[in-house]
Amino acid sequence: MTAPSPPACAPPRSRRPAPSTARHFPAYRHRHAVCSSWLLDENLTRYLPGTSNILAFQRRFTRFGTWPDRDDDVLEFVFRTPPGTARLDRLPQTTTLQRALVRHLRAGRHWRMVHGWTPLAPGESA
Known part of the structure; x- marks a missing residue:
């Protein structure tokens, strides 16, 4: 991600009616x-400002279940690196999210x- 997410992405897609x-x-x-x-x-929450769209998205949900490690999933999504190939010292750190992800893993x-x-x-559908 190289730019802030637009406010329109803050509500989950599931909040839009699905007439079909x-x-x-x-x-x-x-x-x-x-x-999931x-x-x-x-x-x-340790790294992003309270006004971020990601944290606004999080606040809509109640967490449950077990939470397995998924470092490769995050690196693949944000940095487009195939699983198991990311080298932290070579990843771009131009956004707050990118810096947070790398800092967290380096720790x-x-x-x-x-x-x-x-x-x-009522009336909404997933």
């Missing part, structure tokens, strides 16, 4: 949306795949 789901499965109503992502890793910590859920408003 409601049309094809009218008896099945979604009450919650679930997300490193974006929900609470370690990001011997790991990024985790975190699971979370959020309620959907």
